[in-house]
Amino acid sequence: MKTQEFLLLLKENPNKSLVFEYNEGHYVGANYHITEVKNVTIESVDCGARTDHWKETVIQLWESPAEKNKREYMSTFKALGILNKVDKMKPMEKDVEVKFEYSNDNFHTAQLFVNDHMISEDRLVIKLGVEKTDCKAKEVCGVPVLKEAVSEECCAPGGGCC
Numbered sequence: 517m518k519t520q521e522f523l524l525l526l527k528e529n530p531n532k533s534l535v536f537e538y539n540e541g542h543y544v545g546a547n548y549h550i551t552e553v554k555n556v557t558i559e560s561v562d563c564g565a566r567t568d569h570w571k572e573t574v575i576q577l578w579e580s581p582a583e584k585n586k587r588e589y590m591s592t593f594k595a596l597g598i599l600n601k602v603d604k605m606k607p608m609e610k611d612v613e614v615k616f617e618y619s620n621d622n623f624h625t626a627q628l629f630v631n632d633h634m635i636s637e638d639r640l641v642i643k644l645g646v647e648k649t650d651c652k653a654k655e656v657c658g659v660p661v662l663k664e665a666v667s668e669e670c671c672a673p674g675g676g677c678c
Contacts, residue, residue: 517630519573520610526596532640533589547583552576553602564653576617
């Protein structure tokens with residue numbers, strides 16, 4: 517999801533609870549704060565000696581131990597207010613990927629992608645997920661590309677793979 521899409525989603529869903537699902541059925545606590553917004557520029561060289569560059573917005577979520585018993589989530593209105601204030605101080609790139617940085621006692625620190633979202637009467641749930649590391653230069657490095665699915669022909673009697 518692009519930063520602009522996320523901001524628009526907040527704007528279009530005013531006064532809903534903003535909830536983040538960091539793993540299937542596991543949610544960032546209602547005691548979370550937006551503690552940092554990063555405009556990140558990545559300049560990289562992959563294992564095939566190819567260069568690349570891109571930008572991202574990274575929003576850090578932190579659960580306050582002092583508010584552990586809090587049950588009301590931050591509203592989309594409040595989150596949008598925070599992000600608009602940040603944007604006035606350090607303008608965010610709007611056409612770049614937005615990620616969320618998060619951890620808790622049971623989940624390692626990670627930058628999570630937005631996989632999906634769900635809107636209900638009183639909630640906007642942002643469904644986050646991790647992206648596995650990968651070799652970006654498979655053809656240069658001679659890494660075989662694994663087939664995603666096995667065809668039915670292969671598993672047919674006499675197909676040779678079962």
